[in-house]
Amino acid sequence: MLALAVVLPLAGCATDSGSPDTAPSASGSSAVGGGTATAAPEVRAQLRVDGDIRQYLLHRPPAQAADRDGNGDGPKPLLIAFHGRGADAAELRAKTRLERAATARGMLVAFPEGLGHGWGAGAQATKQRPDPALDVRFTEALIKHLVRTERADPDQVYVAGFSNGGSMALRMAAERPALLAGAASVSGQLPTGDAAVEPTGPVPVMVVYGADDPVRPLAGLPSPPPDPEEPILPTRSARDSAAAFAAAGGAGEPVTREEKGYDRTVWRLGRDDAPGGDRRSGGTVQLLVVDDAGHTWPGSTVPPPEGFGPVSKALDATDTILDFLTDPGPGH
Numbered sequence: 001m002l003a004l005a006v007v008l009p010l011a012g013c014a015t016d017s018g019s020p021d022t023a024p025s026a027s028g029s030s031a032v033g034g035g036t037a038t039a040a041p042e043v044r045a046q047l048r049v050d051g052d053i054r055q056y057l058l059h060r061p062p063a064q065a066a067d068r069d070g071n072g073d074g075p076k077p078l079l080i081a082f083h084g085r086g087a088d089a090a091e092l093r094a095k096t097r098l099e100r101a102a103t104a105r106g107m108l109v110a111f112p113e114g115l116g117h118g119w120g121a122g123a124q125a126t127k128q129r130p131d132p133a134l135d136v137r138f139t140e141a142l143i144k145h146l147v148r149t150e151r152a153d154p155d156q157v158y159v160a161g162f163s164n165g166g167s168m169a170l171r172m173a174a175e176r177p178a179l180l181a182g183a184a185s186v187s188g189q190l191p192t193g194d195a196a197v198e199p200t201g202p203v204p205v206m207v208v209y210g211a212d213d214p215v216r217p218l219a220g221l222p223s224p225p226p227d228p229e230e231p232i233l234p235t236r237s238a239r240d241s242a243a244a245f246a247a248a249g250g251a252g253e254p255v256t257r258e259e260k261g262y263d264r265t266v267w268r269l270g271r272d273d274a275p276g277g278d279r280r281s282g283g284t285v286q287l288l289v290v291d292d293a294g295h296t297w298p299g300s301t302v303p304p305p306e307g308f309g310p311v312s313k314a315l316d317a318t319d320t321i322l323d324f325l326t327d328p329g330p331g332h
Contacts, residue, residue: 042099049141050134056112056142057089059099060150075153077107077326078146080139080172082165084187085118085230092162095302101318105326108152112142114165121167121188122195122233132195139172143179158325160184162297163216167191167233170205170241177201177248182283182325184208186317187216187295189235190244202249202269204283204328208317209238210293214309218289239265242287251285261314262290283328290315 043058061076079102083092089111093099102109116128120135139159146152157180161169166188173183174190174197182204189207191197209218220237236244242265246254250270257264267285290298294309299316 047138047142047145049138050131052115052134052138054112054115054138054142055089056110057093058111058146058150059103059109061103061106061108073151075151075156077105077156077158078143078150078152079107079109079322079325080142080157080159080169081109081111082119082159082161082168083111083114083117084161084163084165085114087162087165088117089113092165095162095297095300096318098160098318098322101322105322107322108146108150110142110146112138114168116230118230119161119164119168121164121171121197122191123171123197124191124193124195124233126231128230135168136172136175139168140176140179156181158182158184160321160325161186161188163187163295166207167235170207170245171197173203173205173245174199174248177203182206182328184321184325185241186297186321187213189216189220189238190241191233192220192222192236193234195233199245199248203245204269204285204324205242205245206286206288206321206324206328207238207242208288208290208298208315208321210296210298210309210312211289211291212293212309213295214307215295238289239287242267242285246285249285261292261312262288264288286324288315288320 044055045058046053046055081092081098083089093111099109120129120132123132125132143157147154159169159172159180166185167190169183170185170188170190173180177200180203184206186208187210211218216235218238220235222234224232224234246267251267254265254267265287269283269285290312291314292310293312296304296308296311297317298312299318300311304311
């Protein structure tokens with residue numbers, strides 16, 4: 001049973017001095033539509049779920065962005081962003097600059113911290129994660145908490161993530177499609193085998209993947225090597241991951257087109273024949289396979305770890321994902 005605690009600010013405005021990958025402080029300015037807008041203070045806060053104290057970093061949209069989007073003091077879209085395995089919220093924020101792009105669109109963005117710097121993206125219990133549904137319940141609790149305390153719009157909740165965090169975003173979309181208006185994964189695939197996660201209903205999903213990913217190959221990792229710290233789950237291919245969501249959403253045959261620096265495959269979700277008849281059955285599922293890209297976030301200015309491969313500059317994954325989430329039709 002969930003036990004929710006009042007959110008407790010840890011440090012007013014979070015700073016991560018000493019880290020070379022740290023993004024500028026939220027007390028600075030961020031570009032919005034060619035001008036500047038003062039960013040609202042970010043807050044490190046905590047939430048008790050299932051007896052654990054879970055932490056997250058929250059960015060509120062600048063007043064200028066909220067007013068321009070017509071939100072004012074009303075409900076605001078919410079993005080939950082999951083970091084990769086072995087990383088943390090600050091690292092993902094620096095790599096993606098999601099907080100700047102999201103807040104410029106009038107969106108709240110929360111970067112939760114994974115237990116042991118990782119996420120239970122698969123359905124199989126392990127020694128490190130004997131309760132494989134723990135992070136699903138935490139994410140649900142965090143969304144409900146932010147709807148109640150930050151006026152997040154329950155009809156505009158999105159998830160995104162990188163690598164293991166991307167797989168976690170896909171798990172949320174697969175198991176809780178009615179909770180979300182969209183999901184996106186960069187370098188993350190659906191777990192398979194004993195840890196398999198199966199999509200259960202229609203939801204718009206975008207999968208962005210490097211064609212030359214040396215860590216999590218584009219074709220999937222059906223037999224991952226053992227890892228004494230945290231098991232690496234077997235995964236479907238990036239295409240099969242996207243296709244599973246398309247099938248769950250009653251999509252027809254996909255269309256693939258070449259764009260500058262990447263290939264885009266689009267499945268148009270059905271409205272009448274989708275299982276469950278969910279109200280979010282419109283939109284698309286999309287797979288973007290990025291040329292000359294590794295296990296990296298396309299468009300990032302933060303150098304990746306050694307052995308992760310190159311970062312593509314042909315695609316800005318941050319803007320591409322947020323454009324898709326807020327308008328998941330075939331034109332994006």
